[in-house]
Amino acid sequence: MKSLRPLGFVLVALMLSQCAPDPPKLINVKIAVSLTPLSTAFFVAESSGYFRQCGLLPELIQVNGGKRAFELLEENRVDFSTSSDSVVSYAVQQNTTPFNILASFASSENDIKLISRQPEPLPANSTLGYWSGSASEHLMQTYLALYQSDKTFDQVDAPPEQLVSLFREGKVDVISVWEPFAWQMTDLIEQNDAHVLDAAALHSLHFLLLSNQNSKLDRTVAERLIGALQLATIKVHQHPQEVQQEIRTVLNADQSFIDWIWNDYLFQVKPATSVRYALLSNSRWFNGSRPLNYQNYLANAESLASPSDLAEQWCQDT
Template identity: 30%
Template sequence: MKNIVGVGIVFCLGVIGLFYFHPLELANDSGKPSVRIKIAVSQTPLSSPFIVASHFNLFEKRNLNIEVVPCFGGVACAEALLNDEVDFATASESVVMFKSFEYQDIALLTCFVESGSDLKLLTKSISNIRSVSDLKGKRVGIVKASASEFYFDSLLIANNLKAMALERVYLPPQELNRALLEGQVDAVSVWEPYGYLLMSTSEEILNLSLDGIYQLTFNLLTRDATEAQLSDETVEILTVLENSIEWMTNNPKQAQDIVAKALDIPSAQLAWQWEDYTFRLSIGNALLSNLQLQSRWAIDSNLVEGSVPDFRQVLSPRALEQVLHSQVRRP
């Protein structure tokens, strides 16, 4: 059985004395033959620890044979995992929640970033929509079964508009901006970088968001069988993420330059988002509560069928615990 250790396991990044590691010094002396591992990584700044790790070849330096498989959004990444196309995937806790109603073998290994303003509800100012209540009878572009949908419904609930009639138009994340600009929908619930791109390319965009209403987490997922088979490799992957985040913390400007170039986005855009991100490895009761809350919302909204999954079985802190309690800390 997977157990949550204590109140929660949180890895706080630190530097001992005057020693600041350089990623190029990372090494693994195990000599163990590498296993080909595929990780579906969402093409978003939320995935920065993976982007930085790939840039400095940190996985290879721990004798990991990693293939990063790009995907657009956590839904697509999770589907690649559940279709056995990859071994690991990155996704928000909302995606984990939805998929747990369908699959009983999802293992959430760690959260690696949190953000309180990554989601936004945007509309065109010329549409005469000035508040969430003005969306009555309108079309709203949403990424189905994702943080996009949970955030939108959270806004409805916060404005006491849960029962308001409107049309949900489900689209892939990369199609939402175009749908709004071309008039196919009246508003969109989007995550970054799509929100920034929309707001920076058109002066007609109005932000209907409410900061702090939803705390997004991005997480590393696998399946039970994979975790059991690749237990040693899982620990090594988390160790790489740990060191990648430490380097990002000590070198924020350089990290932003690397990520902006990898994602082909303006540096100003990434700097605008960066302050909203808290990068750290963690897993605990706050995440558990968030999953339980969202699952009850999904049932009440008739988005899923069945009872609330036992998310204590989904959270799997074993590998992270091993990293935290490792006596040898070397980058």
């Protein structure tokens, strides 16, 4: 009888393993993510396993700028995207493909910078470079309206990586670019061959999570995604040194870049309705006295639970 006992244990263990439920299947999702420190929560959620913890298997499609990320959403090539509130306001103004504004996950008053060959005031007939339909144009036009409205300037429309090249080649005199492109000009700034104009706080930028209204994914996927971003944001605040190393790797930057930008960012996942005022302020700038109507774009966000509740609901402890 004693010789049969180990066999009995084996049989019981085998029966229990056959009765154990299969692990939940991960949900495939495509997300267009701007390569900027503002997208830190996405990079951390992927590297730390928070997406999987919340039941998602994402494909992060990394692009330069929220405008490009939004274009992928508009073309139905992704389910979600990151974009600035400026890009969103331009899209609403142009009545593009319907989309949902779900949450805000980062903000900054100094992410976008005006880099000038000459210190202020700008010489008349200078050539200005920005990317239309993005926060780059928003900041440039705001600066001109407030401080340089009595002068005439030539203007060049180009994406940020081209603006940096045009500036170095002497083909433009002032550019409006976000990080990490502004940081790429620090060698010229240190040599006094370029200057950062005093434009901080002229535009408070909010980075938003958007969803494609044409996507076949159900609402719970967005809830899981927000939950994962909430967990990632907690890690940003609890382990900043580890997170900074991750950002250096993703953006192929060194510690001098982190030192240049880190204190300019606020990482916090908030319902999209929290940025309603910022969106309305943008719309008055774009559309004069007649504000744009964001209600249809915010409708889904109004019924979402708080980010912390969504993390608790959908993200399993590991």
